[in-house]
Amino acid sequence: xxxxxxxRILPRVSDRNRHFWTGGAEGKLQFLRxxxxxxxxxxxxSRCPKCQGKNLAVEAVSGRGTxxxxxxxxxxxxxxxxxxxxxxxxxxxxQEALRLTTNIVNCAPDDVRIGMPVQVVFERHDDGDESxxxxxxxxADEVP
Amino acid sequence: xxVDSIEQRTVISGVGxxxxxxxxxxxxxxxxxxxxxxxxxxAGLTTHDIDGIATYPGAMDTPAGxxxxxxxxxxxxLRLEVGWYTGGIELPGQLGSVIDACLAVAAGLxxxxxxxxxxxxxxxxxxxxxxxxxPGGGGGGGGTFRAGSYMQWTxxxxxxxxxxxxxxxxxxxxxxxxxxxxxLAQIALxxxxxxxxxxxxxxxxPMTMDDYFDARMISSPLCLFxxxxxxxxxxxxxxxxxxxxxxxxxxxxxxxxVGTALYGRPSWDQFDDLTTMACRDxxxxxWTRTDIKPSDVQLAEMYDGFSFIxxxxxxxxxxxxxxxxxxxxxxxxxxxxxxxxxLNTHGGxxxxxxxxxxxxxxxxxxxxxxxxxxxxxxxxPEIGVAAAGGGPLAGCLLLxxxx
Numbered sequence: 001x002x003x004x005x006x007x008r009i010l011p012r013v014s015d016r017n018r019h020f021w022t023g024g025a026e027g028k029l030q031f032l033r034x035x036x037x038x039x040x041x042x043x044x045x046s047r048c049p050k051c052q053g054k055n056l057a058v059e060a061v062s063g064r065g066t067x068x069x070x071x072x073x074x075x076x077x078x079x080x081x082x083x084x085x086x087x088x089x090x091x092x093x094x095q096e097a098l099r100l101t102t103n104i105v106n107c108a109p110d111d112v113r114i115g116m117p118v119q120v121v122f123e124r125h126d127d128g129d130e131s132x133x134x135x136x137x138x139x140a141d142e143v144p
Numbered sequence: 145x146x147v148d149s150i151e152q153r154t155v156i157s158g159v160g161x162x163x164x165x166x167x168x169x170x171x172x173x174x175x176x177x178x179x180x181x182x183x184x185x186x187a188g189l190t191t192h193d194i195d196g197i198a199t200y201p202g203a204m205d206t207p208a209g210x211x212x213x214x215x216x217x218x219x220x221x222l223r224l225e226v227g228w229y230t231g232g233i234e235l236p237g238q239l240g241s242v243i244d245a246c247l248a249v250a251a252g253l254x255x256x257x258x259x260x261x262x263x264x265x266x267x268x269x270x271x272x273x274x275x276x277x278x279p280g281g282g283g284g285g286g287g288t289f290r291a292g293s294y295m296q297w298t299x300x301x302x303x304x305x306x307x308x309x310x311x312x313x314x315x316x317x318x319x320x321x322x323x324x325x326x327x328l329a330q331i332a333l334x335x336x337x338x339x340x341x342x343x344x345x346x347x348x349x350p351m352t353m354d355d356y357f358d359a360r361m362i363s364s365p366l367c368l369f370x371x372x373x374x375x376x377x378x379x380x381x382x383x384x385x386x387x388x389x390x391x392x393x394x395x396x397x398x399x400x401x402v403g404t405a406l407y408g409r410p411s412w413d414q415f416d417d418l419t420t421m422a423c424r425d426x427x428x429x430x431w432t433r434t435d436i437k438p439s440d441v442q443l444a445e446m447y448d449g450f451s452f453i454x455x456x457x458x459x460x461x462x463x464x465x466x467x468x469x470x471x472x473x474x475x476x477x478x479x480x481x482x483x484x485x486x487l488n489t490h491g492g493x494x495x496x497x498x499x500x501x502x503x504x505x506x507x508x509x510x511x512x513x514x515x516x517x518x519x520x521x522x523x524x525p526e527i528g529v530a531a532a533g534g535g536p537l538a539g540c541l542l543l544x545x546x547x
Contacts, residue, residue, distance in 0.1 A: 070315060089413050
């Protein structure tokens with residue numbers, strides 16, 4: 001990320017979600033994945049939602065996705081990015097309905113469209129002992 | 145053979161409301177008790193007759209103003225001796241507490257249950273507006289506050305408000321079905337028109353389509369008039385056993401069917417279809433519990449915390465097909481008080497104030513009793529729905545004054 005990093009309320013990092021919130025240190029967007037049936041698990045839990053097994057491991061995904069829906073937020077609710085900014089739900093290609101709420105950055109809010117290809121970019125926050133890396137998304141080229 | 149559902153053993157016997165205002169600066173427990181006593185008296189009962197109590201969301205200190213009083217405060221203030229009680233937030237929407245009461249009465253744990261919901265969000269926000277009750281905005285966050293549980297997936301992305309979450313549902317609906325802001329506006333315009341003849345409504349001045357489009361955007365495609373208005377006030381209803389009609393002051397409203405289902409994931413962003421909501425499941429279940437059909441319904445009091453939620457409920461209730469709520473409300477005639485489906489006849493939360501779910505049930509009962517005065521739906525409707533909740537929350541009741 002370039003430029004000033006806005007104030008953010010950060011997530012409470014725990015053993016359960018650390019892979020997600022700190023994977024950006026290595027440039028990786030990471031999820032738990034069932035090693036038996038391949039299901040990505042989000043939000044993270046200790047069992048696969050499909051087979052209820054516990055054989056989960058952290059895996060990185062491509063970091064690419066598409067905008068499933070979005071809103072241009074104009075209201076300043078709390079300290080944070082200068083409105084207008086885009087809040088979006090991005091769907092990842094690795095699994096149907098594998099989604100996360102995020103922001104679309106590095107483009108004009110009015111240019112955001114549903115179906116638009118995006119790629120992850122991390123916003124680093126240093127607070128306490130452990131840095132947190134928020135996965136944001138920016139426009140990407142179409143996958144060839 | 146007629147569908148026989150256990151909730152049909154229960155009735156709504158009384159309703160009550162406190163003073164309602166944008167900012168009353170009154171003790172919220174006092175407002176709550178005003179509503180409770182009004183409902184008890186409306187039913188022709190006394191506090192000694194009340195043997196059950198239910199509320200949503202229960203006592204909560206944050207966000208400020210969200211809960212006017214908890215169950216314990218009200219139960220103790222009225223010295224209620226109860227056979228059953230419940231208060232909490234993890235329910236099928238705000239009316240889940242009323243549905244719980246129906247089930248408790250049907251199960252014989254109580255005969256007359258006091259159900260209530262009160263808010264003082266208007267006063268709590270004071271002059272600072274919504275930011276006063278947001279995390280980091282003085283509402284119990286800031287500093288070293290860290291988001292846990294579900295909020296960790298939205299707060300770090302500066303999306304603390306349900307406005308933005310619901311806006312993303314609306315945007316997806318617009319994308320898939322071609323729904324427009326002009327269509328969405330009909331929910332707000334209809335509410336305002338009805339509020340004009342509701343003396344207790346917060347905003348009663350006429351609103352035009354131009355006014356709607358002139359309003360500032362909050363989170364696209366939702367503008368200010370797509371968002372309900374925080375207020376202070378309490379609402380209460382009494383759920384009674386159909387076997388206890390002799391106790392009552394007036395013929396009660398029959399609970400015909402309830403809906404509580406949630407088959408999709410209980411999540412704002414992981415729900416399987418972001419053009420609909422939990423209402424899809426709750427309403428579908430409700431229709432399996434009755435012989436009454438959607439086309440029999442004359443009155444619909446359905447949640448409008450944001451205008452789009454009402455659109456989702458219209459489709460969920462099968463008043464129109466999935467994706468067809470835009471054309472359904474187009475022009476506004478169909479949903480007007482004199483239309484084929486009178487919708488949010490008190491002004492909804494958009495214009496009558498964010499009483500948070502219970503206001504819709506209150507209005508449905510008042511209409512079915514024919515007590516709505518100037519805003520009474522012509523022809524005195526016999527069948528109505530009351531529905532509350534948006535996103536992953538939904539609960540609904542089908543009501544009738546037929547006997």
